[in-house]
Amino acid sequence: MRSHPQARVMPDVEWLVERAESLGAEFAEVRWQRVESTRLVVVDGTLRELNTGVREGFGIRAFVGGAWGFSTVHGGDESAAMRAVEEAVRLASAASKLKSESFKMGGEPSSGTWETRARMDPREVDISRKIDFTMELNDSARAVDQRVKNVNAAYVDTVSEERIANTLGTRVSQEIVRTRAAVQIFAHEAGTTERAFESVGGLGGFEMVQTDKALAMGEEAARRAVDLLSAKSAPAGPFKAILDPKLAGVFIHEAFGHACEADEVLAKMSILEGRIGERVGREIVNVSDDPTLPGLYGSYAFDSEGSRARKKHLVREGVLTSFMHNLETASRMGTVSTGNGRATDYSHPPIVRMSNTFIEPGDWGVEEMFAEVRDGIYAAGSLYGYTDPAKGEFVFKAEGGWRIKNGERVERLREVAITGTILEILHNISAVGRDLQYDPGHCGKFGQWVPVTTGSPHILVERVVFGGMR
Amino acid sequence: MVDLLSVGEDVVRRAASEGAEEAEAFLVTGRRISVEVEKGEVKTARSEILSGIGVRSVVQGKVGFAYATSLSDALDVAVKSVKNALASKPDPHFKGLPEPGRVSPVEGLFDPRVADLDVAEAVEFIGEMVSAASSKAGVVSVGGAMSASSQEVAVVSSRGVSLSEKRTSTSLYAFVAARDGDKSSSGFEVNSGRFLGEINPSWVGFQAGELASTLLEAVRIETGTYPMVIDPLTMRPFIGFLVSAAANGENVMYGRSFLAGKIGQTVASEGVTILDDGTLAGGEGSASFDGEGVPTRRTPIVERGVLRNYIHNTYTAGRMGVESTGNASRSFDSLPGVGSRNVILEAPDLEVSNEDLFDVKRGVLLKLTEDRPNLANGEFSGMVYMGFLIENGEVTTGIREASFGIHLVDLLRGIDAVGREKRAVMGTISPPVRVREVRVAGPS
Numbered sequence: 051m052r053s054h055p056q057a058r059v060m061p062d063v064e065w066l067v068e069r070a071e072s073l074g075a076e077f078a079e080v081r082w083q084r085v086e087s088t089r090l091v092v093v094d095g096t097l098r099e100l101n102t103g104v105r106e107g108f109g110i111r112a113f114v115g116g117a118w119g120f121s122t123v124h125g126g127d128e129s130a131a132m133r134a135v136e137e138a139v140r141l142a143s144a145a146s147k148l149k150s151e152s153f154k155m156g157g158e159p160s161s162g163t164w165e166t167r168a169r170m171d172p173r174e175v176d177i178s179r180k181i182d183f184t185m186e187l188n189d190s191a192r193a194v195d196q197r198v199k200n201v202n203a204a205y206v207d208t209v210s211e212e213r214i215a216n217t218l219g220t221r222v223s224q225e226i227v228r229t230r231a232a233v234q235i236f237a238h239e240a241g242t243t244e245r246a247f248e249s250v251g252g253l254g255g256f257e258m259v260q261t262d263k264a265l266a267m268g269e270e271a272a273r274r275a276v277d278l279l280s281a282k283s284a285p286a287g288p289f290k291a292i293l294d295p296k297l298a299g300v301f302i303h304e305a306f307g308h309a310c311e312a313d314e315v316l317a318k319m320s321i322l323e324g325r326i327g328e329r330v331g332r333e334i335v336n337v338s339d340d341p342t343l344p345g346l347y348g349s350y351a352f353d354s355e356g357s358r359a360r361k362k363h364l365v366r367e368g369v370l371t372s373f374m375h376n377l378e379t380a381s382r383m384g385t386v387s388t389g390n391g392r393a394t395d396y397s398h399p400p401i402v403r404m405s406n407t408f409i410e411p412g413d414w415g416v417e418e419m420f421a422e423v424r425d426g427i428y429a430a431g432s433l434y435g436y437t438d439p440a441k442g443e444f445v446f447k448a449e450g451g452w453r454i455k456n457g458e459r460v461e462r463l464r465e466v467a468i469t470g471t472i473l474e475i476l477h478n479i480s481a482v483g484r485d486l487q488y489d490p491g492h493c494g495k496f497g498q499w500v501p502v503t504t505g506s507p508h509i510l511v512e513r514v515v516f517g518g519m520r
Numbered sequence: 521m522v523d524l525l526s527v528g529e530d531v532v533r534r535a536a537s538e539g540a541e542e543a544e545a546f547l548v549t550g551r552r553i554s555v556e557v558e559k560g561e562v563k564t565a566r567s568e569i570l571s572g573i574g575v576r577s578v579v580q581g582k583v584g585f586a587y588a589t590s591l592s593d594a595l596d597v598a599v600k601s602v603k604n605a606l607a608s609k610p611d612p613h614f615k616g617l618p619e620p621g622r623v624s625p626v627e628g629l630f631d632p633r634v635a636d637l638d639v640a641e642a643v644e645f646i647g648e649m650v651s652a653a654s655s656k657a658g659v660v661s662v663g664g665a666m667s668a669s670s671q672e673v674a675v676v677s678s679r680g681v682s683l684s685e686k687r688t689s690t691s692l693y694a695f696v697a698a699r700d701g702d703k704s705s706s707g708f709e710v711n712s713g714r715f716l717g718e719i720n721p722s723w724v725g726f727q728a729g730e731l732a733s734t735l736l737e738a739v740r741i742e743t744g745t746y747p748m749v750i751d752p753l754t755m756r757p758f759i760g761f762l763v764s765a766a767a768n769g770e771n772v773m774y775g776r777s778f779l780a781g782k783i784g785q786t787v788a789s790e791g792v793t794i795l796d797d798g799t800l801a802g803g804e805g806s807a808s809f810d811g812e813g814v815p816t817r818r819t820p821i822v823e824r825g826v827l828r829n830y831i832h833n834t835y836t837a838g839r840m841g842v843e844s845t846g847n848a849s850r851s852f853d854s855l856p857g858v859g860s861r862n863v864i865l866e867a868p869d870l871e872v873s874n875e876d877l878f879d880v881k882r883g884v885l886l887k888l889t890e891d892r893p894n895l896a897n898g899e900f901s902g903m904v905y906m907g908f909l910i911e912n913g914e915v916t917t918g919i920r921e922a923s924f925g926i927h928l929v930d931l932l933r934g935i936d937a938v939g940r941e942k943r944a945v946m947g948t949i950s951p952p953v954r955v956r957e958v959r960v961a962g963p964s
Contacts, residue, residue, distance in 0.1 A: 286961035318661035445903035517923025
């Protein structure tokens with residue numbers, strides 16, 4: 051282990067687990083976490099925010115009679131944590147009063163120590179260098195065009211030290227370092243304002259924002275915002291469409307990933323319940339979730355329950371092959387955790403979450419796809435998306451796009467919502483490109499936000515509904 | 521109990537002794553409990569001790585900020601914030617921390633029953649919600665949660681601000697899935713407020729269950745232009761967004777918002793007035809002072825269709841040469857932003873009976889969308905997450921796979937009638953409103 055000036059003794063979590071067990075918990079987990087972060091915001095050349103902070107505390111889960119108790123205390127004080135252990139057991143007992151069925155929490159113990167190999171540890175990079183980077187990112191976008199009206203550049207790094215122990219015997223310590231930068235541009239001309247967004251980031255240190263892509267993204271976003279000024283509203287209704295990698299990545303996350311989360315399945319909130327082994331799309335469609343990819347924003351070695359991360363094939367050649375699990379869903383469905391139990395931080399319990407979720411590359415070139423479209427839409431860039439896994443409908447928002455006529459981009463289009471149904475959409479994917487690309491982002495579920503990556507090559511979709519204005 | 525004001529004063533003094541010309545501490549303590557439901561049964565009971573401190577320091581026109589979750593680190597946080605200020609760069613638009621204002625206490629922000637609510641009581645509330653929801657045909661799964669929190673917040677500054685206030689809030693929501701053969705649907709409902717008495721668990725369960733159950737019968741509709749009735753349940757992305765994002769002083773001053781430069785212009789139907797009110801007794805978004813200690817107030821945003829004001833914190837107000845409207849939004853881990861409080865739509869001249877409100881030949885009732893408009897250009901394209909078809913004055917059947925698209929200003933200008941009954945939902949207070957023409961896209 052390298053030593054940092056900030057290095058400290060981590061609190062002991064094992065005896066707290068033993069304490070929970072002696073109080074009657076059938077399963078218990080103690081997580082201690084300390085997250086140090088730096089956040090910089092530069093707006094139109096002015097450093098608006100220089101913010102550093104520390105979150106530290108214990109998150110404790112106890113399982114009794116089929117129900118969970120979860121309690122949180124802030125700080126590193128073990129005696130306060132002991133009271134939180136008692137509280138968690140008490141909460142679980144109270145919750146179990148209305149529980150008719152229980153199950154046994156199983157699983158293999160996991161152990162290990164892991165540390166992010168950051169080439170430029172953010173704790174060792176001088177704050178002035180981070181400020182210079184963020185100011186330069188801002189300047190690079192402002193210099194593009196006079197129509198660039200407002201430039202917002204942000205830089206965030208976090209260093210999370212974590213200890214996890216549970217009654218299965220799991221003992222994990224890890225240090226996770228993530229660094230991210232983002233730029234949002236507003237361009238203005240003659241009463242019209244448009245915006246564009248770019249971000250880079252990953253598991254690693256300051257080197258994550260020193261890439262060519264990172265250094266060029268201010269300019270890139272500024273050009274796109276200016277370009278959108280001449281865009282028209284998108285038409286409404288069903289169209290043949292090409293989705294760019296950014297949008298297709300969010301699309302697979304929203305339209306399919308969430309429905310593959312086993313907690314949704316168990317809650318009878320997923321349209322994919324009971325469909326493992328069924329065909330859900332064409333043979334060219336392969337979808338994976340892989341937290342082990344080096345350096346990606348949604349990567350990790352151990353999840354928040356201490357389970358080792360691994361790659362899952364959710365869809366293989368069009369067939370649904372696997373759901374994503376944490377310890378609880380795996381216990382209830384008679385399988386093993388897939389290492390998808392994640393929590394925002396110690397103040398939230400781990401729930402089933404995606405990591406880096408993507409459509410595997412196919413063998414189409416982008417130009418070949420365009421040649422297939424006589425009248426359709428090229429939708430690009432992503433603003434956000436969400437899904438109703440119970441009903442099987444999803445929506446995601448493209449930053450903009452182009453109208454395609456006879457394989458050519460003929461008209462620039464503005465932001466548009468795209469909707470569809472989970473069970474139909476993968477059958478409508480008729481071509482998958484070779485150009486897999488990843489994008490960092492944050493995914494929200496039950497009030498918890500976690501870093502994820504979405505990824506995809508360009509894809510061709512035979513029919514998808516646009517919620518346009520014309 | 522920790523005396524937040526005295527911790528805050530120590531912190532401000534410490535920052536000054538480290539070289540801060542101005543300093544401000546924002547502190548919060550409290551507790552939060554919640555009970556979560558899965559498939560009709562309690563899954564998790566949670567309790568959390570809330571605690572945090574954030575310190576803003578100013579040195580030679582440079583602002584620094586630091587925070588921590590442990591109040592025992594408060595003095596370290598003060599030192600770090602000064603260090604950050606020294607490392608920062610001057611902000612020519614920062615005009616200083618606000619002077620103390622005349623704060624008159626807003627009534628009805630604290631309910632001891634919420635503050636003392638035990639998990640066992642919350643489990644009972646949840647039980648009532650679940651049994652009401654489960655009574656509806658086709659319901660296969662009931663999810664949801666109840667939460668109750670009580671917080672004390674304090675703002676202390678070197679300018680002489682020294683304020684603290686206790687506030688409670690509670691909510692209960694239900695998310696219900698229904699199935700019938702190949703048909704599937706979902707339903708949602710929520711109650712929230714500062715008082716336990718605002719939570720009616722069986723009503724929430726009943727409404728969400730009923731919504732899911734009736735939406736099992738859902739048709740696809742053809743792309744076209746329809747009159748649309750918007751339910752108060754989903755006013756947040758409409759009037760909530762208008763005030764919290766589009767009329768947000770920060771977005772306006774940076775030119776991010778489509779409402780920038782539009783003061784005095786008509787942005788809504790003549791009969792429509794939209795206000796932000798932080799002083800409403802018992803209001804979910806009410807408070808006696810904002811995140812910088814500035815007294816809250818009632819600000820007309822749109823008056824009889826005309827855009828009149830934006831909402832501000834001290835920074836955005838200073839830069840635009842107006843007074844703060846007491847809309848500094850705050851959490852202990854960041855600098856003050858700008859946020860709405862209670863967004864209220866009033867349209868007395870447009871009020872009609874429910875029967876008249878739905879008196880259209882063929883229209884859409886939007887119960888829920890989770891989309892939001894585009895801040896830059898005001899266009900709003902989104903999914904009809906839960907919605908119904910209106911035919912000849914009757915709500916007849918659910919609709920599926922539909923989306924809508926309209927400019928937010930066109931939508932507000934197109935309001936031609938509102939219902940008589942207002943409902944408060946998560947920061948908005950509005951009757952149902954009817955919009956003359958909205959573009960709705962179906963799959964055909």
